[in-house]
Amino acid sequence: MADSPACASAAAPSTGGGSLLIAWQLKEKHVLIVGGGEVASQRIESVLTADALITLLSPTKGLHARTKELIDAHPARITYYDRRFSGPGEIHKMDMVLTALDDVNRSREICELCRKAKVPVNAADIPDLCDFYFGAQIRDGPLQIMISTNGNGPRMAALMKKRLQSALSGKEGEAIVRVGALRAQLKERAPGVGGALGRKRMKWMSEVCNSWDVDELRQLDDVNILKLLDEGWEKDAVPTLHQLKGQQKRNGPRASPSSNFLQSSNFSEWLPAIGSFALGAACTTLVFLARKR
Template sequence: MADPKYPEVQGGGSLILAWQIRNKRVLVVGGGEVAAGRILNVLNADAKVTVVSPREGLNPEVAYRIEKGQVDYVDRKFEPSDLDGVDMVLTAVDDPEASTQIWKLCKEKRIAANIADVPPECDFYFGSVHRDGPLQIMVSTNGKGPRLANIVRRQIAANLPPRLGDAITKVGKLRQKLRKVAPGPEEGPKRMAWMIKVSDTYSLDDFCEMDDEDMEALLGFYGPDEVPRLECLRAMRGELAAFDGSFGFCVGC
């Protein structure tokens, strides 16, 4: 009998991760429409991309990436030596037999691979992604309904607050500044707890409106572990008349 104190295991899912592939070498086999989408995905993650495909099979977008030098290009069909030094492989070719052969070679070399439109031959799936600056939200159907994932993603995006990406950017900048103020590893728990207070106190609009002077003023309250509201912070900078002179507080806060 299940214990209600603990969540039940629901098998059949995927482990959804934010995979950091910056400066990793990604091989894309194929140059059609599907390959174009895959290439953009990994370029957005700052990967180093090599495309292997005969020139006559190139999609206009893939041809553009090649022309602009955004990817390395090999004008021929795949050869096993293309896997040398590769960290990830994405195939998007209309040849099931060739795709399966590439998959087997990747397994021998322990290279993570995604074989387009063949879920059993994928170490990972591409979901439908909403992007707003640093914010990324992925919807995955675990390879069962990619079109439905796109529909769900659009519905989620339509209900998100405006300027959410801007707010997250400001939070990231504040965290970087905080690490300079309190760089020691022993400060880790306090940094985390203080940032939680800040995130709970400030609204998304507050973060969007925050400038560098606001951040520097706010960081002055890290030591005493205080988090004044934004209007109080600005009052202490002389922008509002509500400040009553007490440390960390102002009239109306």
């Protein structure tokens, strides 16, 4: 087995001090949530995202308005009991337990039961008892992003979230869905797991994703996917979207390059240049007029 913790710490890698960020799978798994307040409502939403089946324990008087809404909206997903946590029997069928209680001692007790039963557990506000932490999250369809500051405060995680969101166009989720569709159709056309064909598929998919941008990828509708497989995969090439559209043009009327140019140009981007041009013209006119007098 490994060295004792005390010995090991001395040689801890300089890259340490972090967490293992993972995407936990909860589809049709059973999650117990103890508590019904605001934090509990956030936990419910996180766990619904992962298609879990929730058992919720909380006296009705402790239910937050959002928790009530969620209970009403997802009767097949959330089984609600108007009572407190009663003991070890609540845990043994569970795949995960989340506590969101004001009572720290009760929370600590539940965590210890979970540890014994080897059920992953998170206790809101008691970090040292948790198997795992939550973080700030961004979701756009199949795209999920988590931001953790490893215990350095939720404020900075929220700030990072805002900054990362500004880098996304909101079209990434759509692009990922379309690339998923392309991948599925490619696998139908060239089936099999691993081997030389698997590597060739991976390499070609990789080249498409690297040479097309997000906005182009989301234009991969069924027609474009077929065309890309015919003109790209079959010919061992990666045509651009422009080239694919050029081929469509021969088959029917399409927007002309000039109208495309006008559409894709953002007028506001030109404003400073137009302003400067006008200012340059105006200044020169003034110089000439001054000279005339």
